[in-house]
Amino acid sequence: MSKILLEICCGSADDVIEAAKGGADRVELNSNLFQGGLTPSIGALKTVKRHTAIPVMAMVRPRAGGFCYTDIEFEVACEDARQLLANGADGLVFGFLHEDGTVNAERTRELVRIAGGKPCVFHRALDVVPDWKRALDTLIELGVTRVLTSGQQSDVFFALDTIAEMIRYADGAIEILPGAGITLENAQKVVAATGCTQVHLARHKSLPDLSVQNNRSIYYGGALYPPEDRFDVTDADYVAAVRGKI
Secondary structure, eight states: OOEEEEEESSHHHHHHHHHHHHHHEEEOBBBBBBGTBOOOOOHHHHHHHHHSOOOEEEESSSOSSOOOOOHHHHHHHHHHHHHHHTTTEEEEEOOOTTSSOBHHHHHHHHHHHHHTOOOOOOOGGGGGOOOOHHHHHHHHHTTTTTTEOOTTSSGGOOOOOHHHHHHHHHHTTEEEESSSSOOOTHHHHHHHOOOSSEEEEEEEEEOOOOOOOTOOTOSSSSTTTTOOSSEEEEEEHHHHHHHOOO
16 A cells, blocks of 8 residues: 555644654644634744644634634635735635535635645545535636545534545545544555545644642633643644554
């Protein structure tokens, strides 16, 4: 089997550094993975570029909760895209939809233009479009490099036939990157069943932060009250194990 490109979804500079230690070929850099990944800070990007040589695809997503943004949010997205590229991003990851869930071609075209020839990825917004074939046709016409998709299912393992069909339909005109639910246990099966040449996954381990132990009743987040005495970082050993399997 040819080596499969391994992309790791990262939510911090430490995540990227650990992913590189584990043998990842490429990373997607975000902030706030809890909400599916939002635009990372310039500080995180610049730090990553100082400490690693791994290609960094930078997320451009101004908020959680869908992909139909206000005019101001889109203006922010464009400015973020320009700043990310100016500070070393190797490509952009984004998704723009209309209220009916179809691809917003005008906004997608603008991000491709801003990217200036660097890779552009239309992320999992594809998983909520009403017609993925029509969406792929549009993205191909606009010059998008690849799509990150779970095959319009909550877990890519439930959509292996769809992923395989997407790859056949694209016929090399746009890359299909399966993600969501890929694990050490099923990565080989996903590759074998779909014929994909790259996969996208995240895997974290929890580390303690004892600085809050004097008052465990305090929470800094929202209504879900996440634990404040720990944080997650990419598990380099797990990444290395996946790298060794595919």
